[in-house]
Amino acid sequence: MEWFIAPDYWTSRLVFQRALAGVYLVAFLTAALQFRALIGERGMLPVPRFVERVPFKAAPSLFQLRYSDRFFAGCAWSGCAVSAALLAGLDSVVPLWGAMLLWLIPWVLYLSIVNVGQTWYSFGWESLLLEVGFLAVFLGNDEVAPPIVVLFLLRWILFRVEFGAGLIKMRGDACWRKLTCLEYHHETQPMPGPLSWFFHHLPRPLHRVEVAANHITQLVVPVLLFTPQPIATAAASLMIVTQLWLVLSGNFSWLNWITIVLALSAVRFPSDPPAVPDAPLWYEVVVLAVAALLLCLSYHPVANMISRRQVMNRSFDPLHLVNTYGAFGSVSRIRYEVVIEGTADDVPRADSDWREYEFKGKPGDPRHWPRQFAPYHLRLDWLMWFAALSPAYAGSWFGALVERLLENDRDTLKLLRRSPFPPDEPPRYIRARLFLYRYTTWRELRETGACWERTYVREYLPPTRLAGVTQRL
Structure with missing residues (x-):
């Protein structure tokens, strides 16, 4: 034919x-x-x-x-x-x-x-x-x-x-x-x-x-x-x-x-x-x-x-x-990010040595300039964006993420850009905090070298140790 x-x-x-x-x-x-x-x-x-x-x-x-x-x-x-x-x-x-x-x-x-x-x-x-x-x-x-x-x-x-x-x-x-x-x-x-x-x-x-x-x-x-x-x-x-x-x-x-x-x-x-x-x-x-x-x-x-x-x-x-199909039927006016931190201190306090986990793609350190990853898909980073919109989006997996970080799980750490803890010394406590992020201006970029400016909003997850993950999340 x-x-x-x-x-x-x-x-x-x-x-x-x-x-x-x-x-x-x-x-x-x-x-x-x-x-x-x-x-x-x-x-x-x-x-x-x-x-x-x-x-x-x-x-x-x-x-x-x-x-x-x-x-x-x-x-x-x-x-x-x-x-x-x-x-x-x-x-x-x-x-x-x-x-x-x-x-x-x-x-x-x-x-x-x-x-x-x-x-x-x-x-x-x-x-x-x-x-x-x-x-x-x-x-x-x-x-x-x-x-x-x-x-x-x-x-x-x-x-x-x-x-x-x-x-x-x-x-x-x-x-x-x-x-x-x-x-x-x-x-x-x-x-x-x-x-x-x-x-x-x-x-x-x-x-x-x-x-x-x-x-x-x-x-x-x-x-x-x-x-x-x-x-x-x-x-x-x-x-x-x-x-x-x-x-x-x-x-x-x-x-x-x-x-x-x-x-x-x-x-x-x-x-x-x-x-x-x-x-x-x-x-x-x-x-x-x-x-x-x-x-x-x-x-x-x-x-x-x-x-x-x-x-x-x-x-x-x-x-x-x-x-x-379809995308971005609604657009957020402001950007929130969940920042995850750990400490090796026996008792978690506000002045403890909290160290931040760095992700490969999602914004974290204000001085870290974003990289091009697409078409490769950083799945954890994408879900962290949803987690910042509402904890409801993270209810099925965020507790497990915290647990794996407390264990220094090797496969989980491979998804991150950098862990602040040595492989054989996992943190005692993990906490998560919510920050408001905005792009810096041209003047701020020249003066600070940072592409983001962030402001603390509230606690996302209180300090949690391995035995307490299930109860808190």
């Missing part, structure tokens, strides 16, 4: 597949390096405890069948290996069915991780990677031209990502409608990047231009994805430029990068596709059946998107096949 294929998108598919494999590689590497402290057998939210109370049908996962830290590590590093092979182009040198199986492996492995990841894996970009990764299974390889149906479905995801995010902003915080949200956002976003301080200090009129451009990109441009070329390419290119602006201004894990990957699938690159035989009948049947399934499953995301009670980042099926 000639209508089934789109040979002009041969290069677009190649670029999309290699870029997606790169995102998969980062996701699996993040899981492999962080899981023991977060969801391992001695983690803050252990997988064995989770699978005891959640049935397989509610959270399909290989780890529902068997779990050990060694097995999880094997799956995560296997995901890295397969992703690297796909990045190198292994799917191009195997039969069509073999390429489909190769793309299915990282999807199954990452679905297994997300479905037992609990709070640590509750972000929208997890579902987005799974939804895009599932479609990649059916995009084909060098034996067939790209199926136009799959390309359409990739644009459908991109439309929902951008249009849904635009709607949640217009329906949410009034500052989006007043064009003032970016006067606060660069300072209060979950994890600032190395350039966020400078973005925050842009002139206010330019902040208004940023917001207006965002509305155009998310509410108008997505419709153009379904227009003929070269308009669709221009629309996708504009989205890519917008996402690169966001990459420069913050640390949003791979959210911006997976959106860029999606947009690349809509860009028609100049190409001279090779002559290939018609797609096998079995392949056409499978692709059309999957497309019909995904369109049917799109009912709930669309209903949510047009609802006045629109919610952000929700999956409507346990396989994360079709999801709803």
Whole structure:
């Protein structure tokens, strides 16, 4: 069937597949390096405890069948290996069915991780990677031209990502409608990047231009994805430029990068596709059946998107096949941070030798300039931002974090930038305090060298020793 294929998108598919494999590689590497402290057998939210109370049908996962830290590590590093092979182009040198199986492996492995990841894996970009990764299974390889149906479905995801995010902003915080949200956002976003301080200090009129451009990109441009070329390419290119602006201004894990990957699938690159035989009948049947399934499953995301009670980042099926997205429906005006400190003193007092734990990404020492970590995802740092918003967000894991710090747990300390205590001399007490953070001015930066100024607000967790963690949290 000639209508089934789109040979002009041969290069677009190649670029999309290699870029997606790169995102998969980062996701699996993040899981492999962080899981023991977060969801391992001695983690803050252990997988064995989770699978005891959640049935397989509610959270399909290989780890529902068997779990050990060694097995999880094997799956995560296997995901890295397969992703690297796909990045190198292994799917191009195997039969069509073999390429489909190769793309299915990282999807199954990452679905297994997300479905037992609990709070640590509750972000929208997890579902987005799974939804895009599932479609990649059916995009084909060098034996067939790209199926136009799959390309359409990739644009459908991109439309929902951008249009849904635009709607949640217009329906949410009034500052989006007043064009003032970016006067606060660069300072209060979950994890600032190395350039966020400078973005925050842009002139206010330019902040208004940023917001207006965002509305155009998310509410108008997505419709153009379904227009003929070269308009669709221009629309996708504009989205890519917008996402690169966001990459420069913050640390949003791979959210911006997976959106860029999606947009690349809509860009028609100049190409001279090779002559290939018609797609096998079995392949056409499978692709059309999957497309019909995904369109049917799109009912709930669309209903949510047009609802006045629109919610952000929700999956409507346990396989994360079709999801709803959105970000920053509300923007914080001020920034709070939880600062964790420990002391080796036998009796904790206000004048004790309290030493601060330093995190890799979240603000701490006012003189420590933020670093660029995205697309790598610092999961603990992100959850610490939520913990500062309200202790309710940290109720399931913060007590376990304190306990691990009191034990000088090696895997937990690997998640931090620096522990103030030697490995064999854990603190006797841990406390947490809430601070108000704000960016310094240009003058303050020159005089002090600090990019942040912080003010003590209140006690977040009173001094707690190992035996008292359970009682206090």
